[in-house]
Amino acid sequence: MKKLILLTAASLFWSATLFAAGTQYNLRVDGLACPFCAYGIEKKLIKTEGVESVTFDLEKGLVLVKAKEGMTLTEAQLKQLVDDAGFTLRSVSEQAL
C-alpha cells in the first residue's frame, strides 16, 4: 500500500512538472538562411496564441517553439504559420520540457 501511495505521488509530481513546464515543438524548416529569415518565422509565431517563446538553430535548420503552460499547437497550425512566413515546414517533433 505504501509503495502504491509513493508511486502515485511520484507520478502526480512528474505529471505536474511536465504540465507546468509545457511543450517544445522542434520545427525543421527549409531555407532557414540567416536571422533575417528566421526572425520572419519568429514574428509570425510569437503573435500566435499559446506560444511563449521562439528561438532557432540556424546550423540545424530548426525553429524551437515553446508553448505556454497547458497550451498545445497543431502541426497544421504550425505549417500554416511557417508557410505564411515564406518557408517550408519539413517536420515537427514534440518535446516535453
Add this chain to the structure above:
Amino acid sequence: MKFRPFAILMLTTLFISSCAWFPSVKEPSYQLVKTWGGKGEASGQFNEPTGVAVSKSEVFVSDSRNARIQVFDFDGNFQRLFGEPGEGTGQLGRPMNLTVANGELYVADYFNDVIQVYSLQGQFLRAIGRAGVGPGEFNVPGGVAVAPNGDLFVADFYNQRIQQLDTNGTFIRQWGTLGETGVWAGEFNYPTDVAIAPNGTLYIADGYNDRVQAFSPSGEFSHKWGGPLAMNIFGSFNGWFATVTGISVGPKGNLYVADFYNDRVQKFTPKGEFLNAFGLSTKGATQNATHTAIAVAIADDGSVFVADYANHQIQKWQPGEQHGR
C-alpha cells in the same frame, strides 16, 4: 583543325573570365585588435547583435533580442543603452541594421515595421513608415541609408524592394517589384541593407541573391557584383558571397560587405573590384567561427566594427600598414 581558332578563343575567354571571377587579395591583411560583449542582458552584453554603426567617436549596436541599442567608445567601453521591448512609441521590436546620419541614429525595426529615429544620446525622435505593402509602408525593414538631404533609402525585405522616402516618410520612388524576387539587374531577392556613397551612388545588399547592386544618383542601374555574372551563384571564393546581410561605405568610398555564411567582411572598390577579406574564419579562431559577421561599420580612421551574431560580440579590425580605409 578548323575548330582550333574557336577552341583558342573559348579557352582565352574562359581564362579571362576565371581571372575576373577569382580575384586575388590586393591589400595586407586586416588585424583583429579587440572583441567585446558576450551573451547576456547586462550592460555591455548582447543577445544576437545584428547591426552596427559609428559616429565620430562611438559605436552603436543593435542588441536585437534584448530589443535595445547599446553605445560604446571605439575601445569597447560601455557608454549607455536605450530602447525597451514593445510596440509603442520609441519601443523596439527587433532592431537590425543601423545608420548614423545627420547627427541622428536610424534603426530598422524588423518586428515593428518602422524606421525609428533617435538622437545619438538615445532620445526617441520619430518613427517613419508602418506595416504594409503600400508606398511608404514596410514588410520588415532590414536596413536604411540616409542621403545628405535627409531622404531615406530602405531595404524593404519581404516586399522585395528598396524605397526612397523623403525626410517625412513620403514615398518618392522604389527599385524592385513589390513581392517579386528576381536575379536580373534591378530585381531583388530579400534585400537586407542599403548604403549611399558621398557621390550619391546607392549600394544594395541583395541578400539571397548573394550580390551587391549599385544604382546611379539618378536611379539607373549601374553595376553589380558577387560570383559569376552576379546572378545568385554563391560561394566562398574572393568576391563571391553566401548571403549578404550588411553593407557600408568607408571614408575613402570603398565598400565593406558582411558575407554572413562565409563569416567574413569583404572590401571592394566603388566599382566592385575585390580588395580584401577578413573574419574569424580566417584567423583560426578558438571562438565559434560560424555566423560571425552579420553587419559592418567603418570609422574615419579605417577601423572596421563587425557585429558577430554567433558569439554575441563586436569585433574591431584595423587595416594593414601599407594600405588604408
